[in-house]
Amino acid sequence: MSKAGAQAAAPPWDDASISAIRRDMLRFARMQLRDSGAAEDMVQEALMAAMRSAKSFAGRSAFKTWMFAILRNKIVDHIRASSREICSSDLVGSSDLDAGLEEFDVLFKQGGHWNPDDRPATWSDPEAAFEQDAFWQVFDLCMNKLPEHIARVYTMRELLELETAEICAELGITPNNCFVILHRARLGLRECLENRWFQGESR
Amino acid sequence: MKMMNCKDATRLMSERYERTLSLRERLALKVHTAMCRGCSNYGLHLDVLRLAARRLREGCEGGER
Numbered sequence: 089m090s091k092a093g094a095q096a097a098a099p100p101w102d103d104a105s106i107s108a109i110r111r112d113m114l115r116f117a118r119m120q121l122r123d124s125g126a127a128e129d130m131v132q133e134a135l136m137a138a139m140r141s142a143k144s145f146a147g148r149s150a151f152k153t154w155m156f157a158i159l160r161n162k163i164v165d166h167i168r169a170s171s172r173e174i175c176s177s178d179l180v181g182s183s184d185l186d187a188g189l190e191e192f193d194v195l196f197k198q199g200g201h202w203n204p205d206d207r208p209a210t211w212s213d214p215e216a217a218f219e220q221d222a223f224w225q226v227f228d229l230c231m232n233k234l235p236e237h238i239a240r241v242y243t244m245r246e247l248l249e250l251e252t253a254e255i256c257a258e259l260g261i262t263p264n265n266c267f268v269i270l271h272r273a274r275l276g277l278r279e280c281l282e283n284r285w286f287q288g289e290s291r
Numbered sequence: 292m293k294m295m296n297c298k299d300a301t302r303l304m305s306e307r308y309e310r311t312l313s314l315r316e317r318l319a320l321k322v323h324t325a326m327c328r329g330c331s332n333y334g335l336h337l338d339v340l341r342l343a344a345r346r347l348r349e350g351c352e353g354g355e356r
């Protein structure tokens with residue numbers, strides 16, 4: 089690794105680049121593991137695996153994307169291994185499954201139409217929100233407000249991009265349960281983002 | 292056919308990311324969202340959630356720093 093020929097293409101292992109990337113990797117890992125210790129370990133392992141590889145990059149963002157792909161694979165492996173150890177009923181017990189599901193029913197009136205207060209409003213410029221660190225802090229907070237088993241299924245689906253069939257199999261739940269959980273996650277996350285971010289912006 | 296309500300519409304809008312909706316479901320959803328501002332916004336917001344997840348996955352939240 090010491091005799092890297094193309095300096096411009098070598099990974100930016102300087103402290104500033106790495107600490108910025110590391111912070112974002114930690115956020116990504118924490119959203120899925122909900123265990124800071126495990127998240128730290130996972131990020132550390134991903135960094136070490138990346139450093140062992142002598143790959144070169146076209147630019148900083150290509151490098152970052154690659155680091156995230158390594159981290160994602162580590163987390164997927166971790167989830168696959170641990171869901172085999174842990175009895176799936178601990179993960180998504182049948183009573184757990186229903187817990188936190190009814191709370192979203194309050195969004196709707198009898199008859200199933202939106203409560204006026206909860207009716208989705210117009211969100212102005214989400215792309216601009218993505219550029220702000222404050223938005224991601226709110227996003228983080230909203231993820232953390234979801235019941236744990238709901239957040240787990242959601243992050244497996246959306247952040248790790250596992251297929252619904254695999255998630256069901258790993259967690260020992262039916263596809264229909266999986267759909268319901270993902271639906272609740274989206275309802276909850278959307279509601280929270282609107283209340284804590286977009287509402288203040290667009291009005 | 293019974294008119295779809297918002298609760299059912301939001302469920303279908305989520306499920307369309309997970310499975311192919313039937314023609315009947317797609318039509319009912321289309322009719323509902325054409326008339327319901329809340330649900331048509333909801334559909335847009337789910338796309339925003341998707342985009343946000345992609346940003347997180349690719350490590351590009353907050354732009355280049």
Ligand SMILES: [Zn+2]
Pocket residue numbers: 202296297298300323327328329330331
């Ligand atoms: Zn509606």
